[in-house]
Amino acid sequence: MENFIYCNPTKILFGKGQIFNLGSEIKNYSNKILFVYGGESIRKNGVYNEVLKQLNRYNIIFFELSGVVPNPRISLIKKGIEICREKGIGFILAVGGGSTIDTAKTIAAAVKYDGDPWDLFVKRIPIKEALPIGTVLTIAATGSEMNDTAVITNWEKHEKRMISAEALYPKFSILDPECTYTVPNNQTVFGSIDIMIHLLEQYFHHDQETMVQDVLCEGLLKTVIKYLTMALKDPEDYNARANLMWASSLALNGLIGSGVISDWTTHRIGQEISAIYDIPHGESLAIVWPHWAKYVMEEGYGKFKQYATNVWGANDEHKTDKEIAIEGIDMTEKFFSKMGVGYRLNYLKIYEKDIEIIAGKVVEPGPVGNFKKLYKEDVIQILKKCFYKD
């Protein structure tokens, strides 16, 4: 097991009706807030009204910033920063999913920085302070509600980058599974795939005897597999939504990755694809992961075998390590297909001619991955597999 430092101060308020604590939680930080959200979805499902009731009941002055979209933009962030500075905002409330929360985090950090906010992403300027933020989560996916990271896209430059800083942990996050009842099935799938790939990125490493991390990871993977299926059948199945929601936070709150060297290649490739083509993050991950896995599996059949047997219940009798490894990857891919994702990139109208560009961007900061270190040519090989059926 690797040395690690783990500290996650986010307060989780989980369950039905927790939104009734929103006003009093915000009041601990400020009386004047920026309220960030996407658009129609929270108006339709009633969350917007619930938030407004809370803000009014506690006499909290708020300014709205709506229009956050998936793969969120730096342009909207600039608008948020202006409002914060002009109005003397003391707290940012994000109501939505990962894109909304990441937008709020970036504004929170950039308000305290004098230069171009994109500098924080590309020049890696250390973020020492930020406005406090809180969230009301409306989709189980990115885990941003309980971590210190934000991912933003600069569409002018076709770059998708991330920032991380202690100051970016939400002070609190309200996780009411009922707020996810209205998430459409395809978004439920994309979100769940995102959770699964977060877990897989942290599961495939070469550290030995990391059973604590392994069992947590395997258990959460099985949880997502089980409850995704149930949530699709009945979107208002409280327990299915609850397990997915809590799994999303635990999958990327620092716990699973503590003590191991994670990989993150699939995310790097997926990010660069969606920085060029505006496709759902979860969808790109579902396509890339099985091909990444088959490309790197010979670096450690043992772990892939463990994955196949412990997560998918594959029977390893009379099979070589390679055979059982492939079986686990195939079962994953089949599951993705059954959920309606994981087809090839060409089905998403992505062109092979861009492979070279995407691969170049993936390795721009240097070779990618830790399970196996990959160079541009490796990424090209993986991407090629993402286009044709074998």
Add this chain to the structure above:
Amino acid sequence: MENFIYCNPTKILFGKGQIFNLGSEIKNYSNKILFVYGGESIRKNGVYNEVLKQLNRYNIIFFELSGVVPNPRISLIKKGIEICREKGIGFILAVGGGSTIDTAKTIAAAVKYDGDPWDLFVKRIPIKEALPIGTVLTIAATGSEMNDTAVITNWEKHEKRMISAEALYPKFSILDPECTYTVPNNQTVFGSIDIMIHLLEQYFHHDQETMVQDVLCEGLLKTVIKYLTMALKDPEDYNARANLMWASSLALNGLIGSGVISDWTTHRIGQEISAIYDIPHGESLAIVWPHWAKYVMEEGYGKFKQYATNVWGANDEHKTDKEIAIEGIDMTEKFFSKMGVGYRLNYLKIYEKDIEIIAGKVVEPGPVGNFKKLYKEDVIQILKKCFYKD
């Protein structure tokens, strides 16, 4: 899944050599500290000297309070409070196991309270503030290094009680598995049993569809079962010590119990036994749990079946739910026996005549347990089983 609030702000510094961060961590809080520890063990294994080096290097003024023993006493706490008040202590460092940490926590709270420190335990006076504390953990067991709770014994009154408060979370805990190399085998066993029973107390509940909590719990149980055996074979097996250590913190840091209604009967009975007889906490738990389990299992064979199959790999084919439930409990008891604990109470020179007194104390605050609510007569029945081999 039940509603819950989860927030754990303790910073964990995990791994080899993390003690080198001790001085700088303390400096974030104070320059003048109380250094609480047991006695010989940390002098023998070199941890005492490492701590002193750090305190000197960072010019931290310290006052020592040694002599903490298992089932720690309120008397020593009074001495600690005096030192804190007299010297204007700003931080308490606990170096040891749960008893030492709980002593430090109690001093930290009691310094801010004008009355008798035992009031905090019996009169349930809310603890709103406390001196900041930090820990260097030297045995994997209680989880106190990452939670908000302290358990203390008042030997004059033969009472063992607990306090909990947000202010009692350690600011940081240093978990270096190498610091546990010199823990004697019997203590390693007692500590591991404590971890297992913490998990079992939170595992047996009637909440349905709590897979996130269940898989984490089952996974950590399997981890402890595996690595306890390894640590006994080779006390300097780093990975075995590391897995036990991290499991101890995760087993009782609020995570596993969030979203379920835990039981805690075994702990209540064990505590009252060790409030009369000064026997190891882990040992009393190992004796009581299987008898508690058999006494209550008919309340929910399903969960006991899940336990037998998922944790112990029991084969449930052609067996009734009752049979497989009993098999799981028996496997647990056999494991405890193999580890050298879990014999009957009479072997520990505990007298049957005290059953009545112990049972009376257990239910003094009201009926005990949530998996099945137990009254005095129930506790007497369970305790009787703890005396004779079936």
